Amino acid sequence: MDERELRLFMDRAEWMADANCRGVEARLFFPERDEDAGRVKAICRECDVQAECLAFALNSGEHFGIWGGLSERERRRLRRPAVRVMVASGPMLRLPAKEDVA
Numbered sequence: 001m002d003e004r005e006l007r008l009f010m011d012r013a014e015w016m017a018d019a020n021c022r023g024v025e026a027r028l029f030f031p032e033r034d035e036d037a038g039r040v041k042a043i044c045r046e047c048d049v050q051a052e053c054l055a056f057a058l059n060s061g062e063h064f065g066i067w068g069g070l071s072e073r074e075r076r077r078l079r080r081p082a083v084r085v086m087v088a089s090g091p092m093l094r095l096p097a098k099e100d101v102a
Contacts, residue, residue: 013056015049015052015053015056016049016053018048018049019047019049019053020043020044020046020047020048021043021044021047024043028040029065029066029067030064030065030066031066037066037071040066041066041069041070044066044068044069045069047069050068050069051068052068053067053068053069054067054068054069054070054075054078055068056068057070057075058075058078058079062075
């Protein structure tokens with residue numbers, strides 16, 4: 001997938017229609033610093049489009065909220081080039097093991 005195709009994929013974001021978070025109060029995905037995000041992350045873990053959501057957040061530079069089951073701090077660790085890979089069907093990421101993002 002070249003850069004133009006990647007941009008089209010990110011702009012269309014058709015995957016959002018299949019996200020578990022559709023219809024859930026958006027504020028829950030933007031917890032305060034001292035607020036537990038476990039409930040929201042559980043929604044993400046069960047989502048069929050978790051990888052697409054995470055790829056979207058990383059590629060668009062999203063700095064706030066829970067995306068793809070990860071906080072901004074956790075996503076910052078993934079922005080290192082070594083963990084991003086591309087597959088023929090679109091941008092995918094190696095999801096980190098729990099011990100990598102703790």
